[in-house]
Amino acid sequence: MGSSIQVSGVILAGGVSRRLERNKALERIGGRPLIERVIDRVAPLTSEVLVVVGSPEQAASLALPPEVRVVSDRYPDRGSLGGIFSGVDASAEPWSLVVACDMPFLNPELLCYLMEESSDVDAVIPRLGDKPEPLHALYSKACLGPMERMVQAGELKIAPLFEAVRVRYVGEETIDRIDPRHLSFFNINTEADLEEAHRLLGEVGCCRATLDPDVGGADNLSRASHLRG
Numbered sequence: 701m702g703s704s705i706q707v708s709g710v711i712l713a714g715g716v717s718r719r720l721e722r723n724k725a726l727e728r729i730g731g732r733p734l735i736e737r738v739i740d741r742v743a744p745l746t747s748e749v750l751v752v753v754g755s756p757e758q759a760a761s762l763a764l765p766p767e768v769r770v771v772s773d774r775y776p777d778r779g780s781l782g783g784i785f786s787g788v789d790a791s792a793e794p795w796s797l798v799v800a801c802d803m804p805f806l807n808p809e810l811l812c813y814l815m816e817e818s819s820d821v822d823a824v825i826p827r828l829g830d831k832p833e834p835l836h837a838l839y840s841k842a843c844l845g846p847m848e849r850m851v852q853a854g855e856l857k858i859a860p861l862f863e864a865v866r867v868r869y870v871g872e873e874t875i876d877r878i879d880p881r882h883l884s885f886f887n888i889n890t891e892a893d894l895e896e897a898h899r900l901l902g903e904v905g906c907c908r909a910t911l912d913p914d915v916g917g918a919d920n921l922s923r924a925s926h927l928r929g
Contacts, residue, residue: 705795705818709746710787711738712780712835713762713801714754714773724888725762725801730901734802734888735762741806745815746797752787779856780835785847788839800835804897805883813878814838814870822865826885828872833885834858842866 713725713735725735735751743749750769753759754777759770771790775782780800788796795818797811814824815838824838846864850856875882888894 705815706793707746707795707797707815707838708787708791708793709742709749710784710791710796710798711735711742711749711751711801712783712787712798713751714758714776714783715801723758723761727802727888727894729804729894729897733762734804735764737804738799738801738806739765739768741808742797742799742811745808745811746793748792750787750790751801752783752790775851778851781847781856781858781861782851784834784839784858785844785851788841788847789844791841794841796839798835798837798839800887802888803836803884803886804888805886805900806836807879807884810875810878810884813874817868817870820866821868823862823867825862825867825869826875827869828875828882828885832859832862832869834861835887836885 715724726733728734729737739749739751748769749767750771751759751762751764752771752773753762754773756770756772759772764770769790771786773783774786774789784798787798795815797814799806799811810826814826817824818838818840822840822842826833826836843861843865846861850861875884883900886893886897886900888897
């Protein structure tokens, strides 16, 4: 497969963080806010970065760099599906790489692999066992119609979308090869998750390239440049 495609980066940051009871995008991991770590992972792979928020006030609290475009959720309080729709709809490119703001260990190689698998489909979705990972996925503009119909109908579960569009799943065997510990999908919802993130960041050895944004950066940037043509 492996076509060269133009991709926007969409970071979902409109969640309420009910369990953590504060804005998790601002939690510091390795001395840096989570949102900053995610932006740094997505930006080299994409032509633009959009951050989807629930309100302008929420955007102001994030203190985003000027090159990042802020998008307000078109359908507030409609869950992740509403946020995905808002980001993909606002993106300048035919494809959007969608991730959540609370994923500190995104793996650029896996994100690039999703782009390589985009030929002749509308979405590329990692799947662990029988569980899809819709907040670490690639969506085309072809998904917008089905997504909006679902949101307007009050159907906020994302899984039915995958029955309405052409999906290529990236299976666990492939994910194991690129990210053996599946840390790409680690996200932060609780104090225990924060503690685990700090512990993981302190580890040395296996998966260091996934844990440390500065390790393997040149290789990742080279591969991203190839994908973007």
